[in-house]
Amino acid sequence: xxxxxxxxxxxxxxxxxxxxxxxxxxxFGVSPPFVLNDYLSPGxxxxxxxxxxxxxxxxxxxxFTGDISVxxxxxxxxxxxxxxxxxxxxxxxxxxxxxxxxxNHIKPTIHTHQKIKFTLHSKIxxxxxxxxxxxxxxxxxxxxxxxxxxxxxxELVLSSFFQIITARTAGFNTINxxxxxxxxxxxxxxxxxxxxxxxxxxxxxxxTAFVLIILSIIFFLRGKEEAVIFGRTISKFQIKKAFIxxxxxxxxxxxxxxxxxxxxxxxxxxxLFEVFSAMGTVGLSTGITSHLTSIGKILIIITxxxxxxxxxxxxxxxxxxxxxxxxxxxxxxxxxx
Numbered sequence: 453x454x455x456x457x458x459x460x461x462x463x464x465x466x467x468x469x470x471x472x473x474x475x476x477x478x479x480f481g482v483s484p485p486f487v488l489n490d491y492l493s494p495g496x497x498x499x500x501x502x503x504x505x506x507x508x509x510x511x512x513x514x515x516f517t518g519d520i521s522v523x524x525x526x527x528x529x530x531x532x533x534x535x536x537x538x539x540x541x542x543x544x545x546x547x548x549x550x551x552x553x554x555x556n557h558i559k560p561t562i563h564t565h566q567k568i569k570f571t572l573h574s575k576i577x578x579x580x581x582x583x584x585x586x587x588x589x590x591x592x593x594x595x596x597x598x599x600x601x602x603x604x605x606x607e608l609v610l611s612s613f614f615q616i617i618t619a620r621t622a623g624f625n626t627i628n629x630x631x632x633x634x635x636x637x638x639x640x641x642x643x644x645x646x647x648x649x650x651x652x653x654x655x656x657x658x659x660t661a662f663v664l665i666i667l668s669i670i671f672f673l674r675g676k677e678e679a680v681i682f683g684r685t686i687s688k689f690q691i692k693k694a695f696i697x698x699x700x701x702x703x704x705x706x707x708x709x710x711x712x713x714x715x716x717x718x719x720x721x722x723x724l725f726e727v728f729s730a731m732g733t734v735g736l737s738t739g740i741t742s743h744l745t746s747i748g749k750i751l752i753i754i755t756x757x758x759x760x761x762x763x764x765x766x767x768x769x770x771x772x773x774x775x776x777x778x779x780x781x782x783x784x785x786x787x788x789x
Contacts, residue, residue: 517603518610527618530622531581535648539573539574542571575682577659581659584646584659585613588616591635593608593612596632615627616640619644619734620647621654629737629739630737638721640725644728646659650767655759655763656732656763657763660694664679664691668695697762701763704758705731708755712744715751726738731755733756
C-alpha cells in the first residue's frame with residue numbers, strides 16, 4: 453500500500469506539473485482589494501479566496517473550453533480519482549509486472565515471466581468507465597450540436613468529453629450548465645446517478661452496481677438463472693445489494709425532489725438536476741442553488757451528506773452475516789404484472 457500511495461502521488465505531481473506548464477495559475481482575490489495594514493482597525497478582518505481559473509473566477513473553467521491540454525489533464529485526474537484505489541493498485545501491480553517482464557526479455561539469463569492479469573473488479577470498472585464516457589460524449593455532442601452552434605468543432609468535442617467525465621464525480625464545467633438543453637441535462641443526471649467506482653472519491657450508486665443491474669436484467673430476459681461475466685458467476689446476493697442500493701438511492705432522490713418542488717418555484721428539470729448533483733456529491737448546478745429558499749438549501753445539504761454516506765452504509769450493512777430463520781415457512785408465488 454505505501455508503494456501505491458507513492459505511485460498515486462507521482463501521477464498527481466506529474467499532471468500538476470503539466471497543468472502549471474500551461475500557465476494556469478491560482479488567482480488570488482482579496483476583498484476589499486489592495487487593503488493595507490494601515491487601514492485595518494483592531495478586530496477587523498479580510499477574506500482571501502483561491503480559485504482554479506484566471507480573469508473571471510466565477511466562470512470556473514469556462515475560459516478553457518477549447519484548451520486541449522487543460523481539458524485532458526484535468527479529465528485524466530478526474531478519471532484517476534474516479535476508478536478507485538483497488539483499480540489503481542491492480543494497475544500498479546500489472547504495470548510493475550510489465551516492466552519486469554520487459555527487463556527479463558532484455559536479459560536472456562533471467563527466464564522468469566509474470567502474467568499480467570487484472571481482477572474482475574478492475575475489468576468491470578475500466579470497461580464500463582470507457583463505455584460510459586464514450587457513449588455519453590457522443591450523445592452530449594449530438595444533443596448540443598445545434599444549441600452550442602457558436603462553438604467550434606474542437607470546443608464542442610472537448611466540452612462533450614469533459615462534461616461527461618466531470619459529471620461522474622468532479623463538478624468542474626467548461627460550459628454554462630444552465631444553458632444546456634433538456635436531453636443533455638437528463639443525460640448528465642443519468643451519469644451522476646451512476647457515479648464512478650467503489651473506493652473512489654465519487655458518489656452515485658457506483659458503476660459496478662449499475663453493471664450488475666444491467667447484467668442481471670439481460671440474463672433474466674435470456675432465461676438464464678445465473679449472471680456470468682468474464683467467466684465468473686456473480687452471486688445473487690451481490691445483485692440483490694445492487695438493486696437495493698439503486699432503489700433506496702432513487703427513492704431518497706424522489707422524496708427530496710418532491711419537497712423541493714413544493715418549497716421552490718423553479719423549473720422542473722433544474723430541480724431534478726440539483727437533487728441528483730447533490731446526491732452524487734458532484735457539485736454541478738444550473739445556477740439555481742443561490743436562489744433556493746432556506747428550507748431548500750437545508751434539503752440540499754442533507755442530500756449531499758446522504759449521498760456521501762448512503763453507499764458506504766449499505767455496503768457495511770450488507771457485509772454482516774445473515775441470520776438464518778429458525779422456522780422456514782412454505783413458499784407461495786405472488787402474481788407480478
